[in-house]
Amino acid sequence: MKRIFYTGLILLIELLTPEVIYAQSLYSTPYSLTTLAGNTGVAGLVNAAGVAAQFNFPAGIVVGPANSIYVADQFNGTIRKINAAGVVTNYVTGSAGKMGNPTGLAIDSSGVLYVADPLSQGIYSVSTSGVVTLFAGGTGVGGTGSGGGVDGTGTAATFYGPRGIAVDSSGNLYVADSGNYTIRKITQAGVVTTFAGSGGQQGTADGKSTAARFFFPTGIAIDSSGNLYVTDTSNCTIRKVTPSGVVSTLAGSPGIAGSADGTGSLAQFNFPSGITVDSSGNLYVCDQFNSTIRKVSPTGVVTTVLGSTLITGSTDGIGASARLNWPYCIAVDSSGKLYISDFENYTIRTATISTQGVIPIITKQPTTQSISYGSATTLVVGATGNALTYQWYLNGIPILGATTSSYTINSFNAANVGTYTVSVMGTGGTVTSSAASLIVSGANPGRLVNLSVLSMDGPGNQLLTVGFVSGGYGTSGSQQLLIRAIGPSLSTFSVPLVMLDPTLTIFNSAQVSVASNDNWGSSTQNITAVNSADSATGAFALSSSTSFDAALVVNLNAGGYSVQAAGKNSATGNVLAEVYDNTLPSNYTLSTPRLVNVSCLEQVASGAVLTAGFVIAGTTPEQVLIRASGPTLAAAPYNVPNTISDPQLTVYDTTSAVVGSNTVWGGNPVISAANIATGAFEFSSPGSKDSAVILTLNPGAYTVQAKSASGSTGVTLIEVYEVH
Numbered sequence: 001m002k003r004i005f006y007t008g009l010i011l012l013i014e015l016l017t018p019e020v021i022y023a024q025s026l027y028s029t030p031y032s033l034t035t036l037a038g039n040t041g042v043a044g045l046v047n048a049a050g051v052a053a054q055f056n057f058p059a060g061i062v063v064g065p066a067n068s069i070y071v072a073d074q075f076n077g078t079i080r081k082i083n084a085a086g087v088v089t090n091y092v093t094g095s096a097g098k099m100g101n102p103t104g105l106a107i108d109s110s111g112v113l114y115v116a117d118p119l120s121q122g123i124y125s126v127s128t129s130g131v132v133t134l135f136a137g138g139t140g141v142g143g144t145g146s147g148g149g150v151d152g153t154g155t156a157a158t159f160y161g162p163r164g165i166a167v168d169s170s171g172n173l174y175v176a177d178s179g180n181y182t183i184r185k186i187t188q189a190g191v192v193t194t195f196a197g198s199g200g201q202q203g204t205a206d207g208k209s210t211a212a213r214f215f216f217p218t219g220i221a222i223d224s225s226g227n228l229y230v231t232d233t234s235n236c237t238i239r240k241v242t243p244s245g246v247v248s249t250l251a252g253s254p255g256i257a258g259s260a261d262g263t264g265s266l267a268q269f270n271f272p273s274g275i276t277v278d279s280s281g282n283l284y285v286c287d288q289f290n291s292t293i294r295k296v297s298p299t300g301v302v303t304t305v306l307g308s309t310l311i312t313g314s315t316d317g318i319g320a321s322a323r324l325n326w327p328y329c330i331a332v333d334s335s336g337k338l339y340i341s342d343f344e345n346y347t348i349r350t351a352t353i354s355t356q357g358v359i360p361i362i363t364k365q366p367t368t369q370s371i372s373y374g375s376a377t378t379l380v381v382g383a384t385g386n387a388l389t390y391q392w393y394l395n396g397i398p399i400l401g402a403t404t405s406s407y408t409i410n411s412f413n414a415a416n417v418g419t420y421t422v423s424v425m426g427t428g429g430t431v432t433s434s435a436a437s438l439i440v441s442g443a444n445p446g447r448l449v450n451l452s453v454l455s456m457d458g459p460g461n462q463l464l465t466v467g468f469v470s471g472g473y474g475t476s477g478s479q480q481l482l483i484r485a486i487g488p489s490l491s492t493f494s495v496p497l498v499m500l501d502p503t504l505t506i507f508n509s510a511q512v513s514v515a516s517n518d519n520w521g522s523s524t525q526n527i528t529a530v531n532s533a534d535s536a537t538g539a540f541a542l543s544s545s546t547s548f549d550a551a552l553v554v555n556l557n558a559g560g561y562s563v564q565a566a567g568k569n570s571a572t573g574n575v576l577a578e579v580y581d582n583t584l585p586s587n588y589t590l591s592t593p594r595l596v597n598v599s600c601l602e603q604v605a606s607g608a609v610l611t612a613g614f615v616i617a618g619t620t621p622e623q624v625l626i627r628a629s630g631p632t633l634a635a636a637p638y639n640v641p642n643t644i645s646d647p648q649l650t651v652y653d654t655t656s657a658v659v660g661s662n663t664v665w666g667g668n669p670v671i672s673a674a675n676i677a678t679g680a681f682e683f684s685s686p687g688s689k690d691s692a693v694i695l696t697l698n699p700g701a702y703t704v705q706a707k708s709a710s711g712s713t714g715v716t717l718i719e720v721y722e723v724h
Contacts, residue, residue: 030319031293031305031338031351036069037088038347040314045076046088051347053088055080058341058348060105060116060165061274063333070113071341071348072102072329075685079105079115079126082348092126099124099132100636104165104220104329106173114173116162119636123162123175123186135173136192137162149180149192149199157192159184161637164220164275166228174228176217179637183217183230183241196228196241200509202679204235204254212247214239215679219275219329221283229283231272234679238272238285238296251300257396257677258421259290259309259432261362267302268435269294270310270396271676274329278336286327286340289396289673290432293327293340293351306351309423309432310396314345318354320430360385360426366436371412378408381433385426392422395623395723396673412438417621417696439620444588446622446699448722449581450537450615451598454495454574464565466577469597471558472722479558479593482533482580484520484551485565489543490576499573501548502565509560517552518568521545529553537580553582558593585617597678599719604644606713609705614720616699625674625721626651626660627692628706633717635684644706644714649691652703659702660693663709670694678721694723 037053039046044054058080060072069082070091077100081091091113092099101119108114113126114135122138137149137159150158161179168174173186174195182197196212203213217239219231228241229250237252251267258268272294274286283296284305292307306322313323325344332338338351364382371377381390383405392402395418399407409416416438423432439445455464470479483506487499505516520530520542530551534541542549550565565577581595588594602610616622630644651660665671667686674694675682683690691706706716 030354031322032318032354033306033322033324033340033349033351034316035314036339036348036350037082037086038342038345040345040347043075043346045073045078047080047090049085049087055346055348057343058346059103059328059343061329061331061339061341061348062105062107062113063331063339064107064113065111067333069331069339069348070105070107072105072115074101074103077101079113092130092132103163104176106165106167108167108171109169114165114167116165116175118161118163118178121159121162121637123159123165123173136186136190149177149182149184149194151184151193153192154190157184157186163218164231166220166222168222168226169224174220174222176220176230178216178218178233181214181216183214183220183228196245196247202234204232204237204249206239206248208247209245212241216676218273219286221275221277223277223281224279229275229277231275231285233271233273234676236269236271238269238275238283238300251296251302256435257289258419258435259287259292259304259423260421260434261294261303261431262434263302264300266434267296267300268432271673274327274341276330276332276338278332279334284330284332284338286330288326288328288343289676291324291326292430293324293330293338304430304432308425308430309391309421310393310398311391311423312344314342314347316349320425324349360388360424360431362424362431362433365434366420366422368437368439370439375412376408376410377412377438378406379420379422379436379438380406381422381424383424383431385424387426389425390422391425392420394418394420396421397670409438418623444585444619445590446616446618446620446697447581448595448598448614448622448624448720449617450579450613450701451595451600451720452576452578452613453600453602454490454576454611455602464575464577465562465601466579467560467562467597467599467601468579468595469560470556470593470595472594472596475558475591475593477557477591477593478555479595480553480555480582482530482537482539482551482553482578482582483515483563484530484539484549484576484578484580485517485563486542486549486551486576486578487567487573488547489540489549490574492543495574497573499565499567499571499575501568501571502550502575503568504550504552504577505564505566506554506556507562507564514556514561515552515554517550519548520551521547526552533580533582536584537582539578539580560597581617594722596722597680597719599717601715601717603642603715604707604713606708607711608713609707610716610718612704612718612720613701614704615701616697618699621696621698623694623696623723625671625678625680625692625694625719625723626704627680627690627717627719627721628704629683629690629717629719630714631688632681632684632690633715635688638681640715642714644708644712644716646689646709646712647691647706647716648709649693649718650705651693651695652705654701659697660695662691662693664689665692668692674721674723678723680719680721
């Protein structure tokens, strides 16, 4: 299995003092939204006119000759065509091995359509007569995953989750290769090269070509001068790439999900997806998780032109009164008319400029505050405009009854910790404030510090493998970790059938070994380092320096890693794999790298459970996303064999009390938002039987158990992610 490691996003907010007045010059003409085609809330494959037609999660959209519209009807595996009268027909129907999950669309000057399909990992061309040809990639194996896609010609090249696609005036294609964190270029001869970013290297860096870094780029558009514009989805930013490959951040604040209008880094997006550019160089963006449409001027001024932040619906209307439900992709015709694939509504919407009203102006932003438990505090926003209404949000979720210009907490507690925004709605538009955080006073916040898994290990079972991600937004430097594979010392705890001589190897995200140990007593230096770290972290002491347990202390830079425990000479037995943060609390600061994700992939016997332990240290609660995956692992692009079809997840505290459980995640939008916010891979569908919970946990030790709800055997993946 190719493991993809992501660094979780931390919402760090710049402190604005009360004396600072931030005035937004955000007058904008909103758009009037109407439904062109599709039956709202009804998924299907029906060809008809207007609302009698049906789609199944429409994704990519592009304007063709005579203003005909082409739509990637994703879950139907079909390209649909909508003529000027709103009549929907099938243009290309997917078949085995071809466009199983069409997502991105582009069209060249001759009318040839290009399709990006993340399921088959291929780029296809569709002639004007409807003939489908595999143009590049298409191996279905996801390239080299976190190691980067392979450049080459035609099917010799590989991609990993290609989504957005655009074509320039010379017929060159540019692809947002999402899973590889890169922008790829394809010539008309089918020659694929990496144009910007570095395969498998996620980040936020601006720079030229491979020096730049992206984090799950999704949408891509190109202007008349050949400049590319990319929605860098997990970074929540809009990036610009010049024809020579120079990458800069045009709008948005890297790693900060929100919905603030403003210029450049003062603006905020919430996982933007589709993007298009009009003849004047204005960008239009599907701000997917905000369920809004944003406009970005050539100089980076961001305004909201349709929808209200985080308020979903299907209402046609003007500006803030319109409602969308996770709009995915957007296109614009020569007259400036917008076409939107409204993903969760199963519809295609159109929007034209309205002259009714302007959006409000925020004159004073809410400010970040550090508060002690039990204290009272008030968040305040200042705004001007007509007929203003307000809605406050905590971590992107509306706060019931918080509908005035201020929000007061009478007694601050753990449930109030997080990031706050407020949407201000007025005649013809809406604007959302900058984010402000309420944090607990003190410099020792809650954080993940340990993962441990006990399992029967070795050939005939499987090698015990645990994964972790070190880093976190706003951190720098390296993290010191104690990593152990314990066999012989387990005998002191009466564990039967222990592995007599385990070894451990640490791999980076490119599957290159970066450290290893056979016997922890192999050197005096290692004995001293391990004993010191055991004492500092609270790990139990090893029975003897002559035992054949494996352990080492290592400093690792930010990134994803996996630890593999194996028996020498193919031996089997019970082994305990452990990863500890060896940072002393007195040395910890907000810029110190930490564990933002820990995970374990294991085979679970029939009727048995996979058990993993984790520890939260610090003095404040920590919000975590915990998942048990099975069905998604079995689906492309992972294709893991023999997975559990119905993993059931239960979380316990040290008293064995259940603090959270789940059997089927059920398409919960809060879980979906957390998946993307943390960089966790997306579940295969809202109906998959994977399990997940979001919990706010006090410092302490916890146990996660995963098993089959029906008692069957198979492979499952337990993951614990820091959410904020």
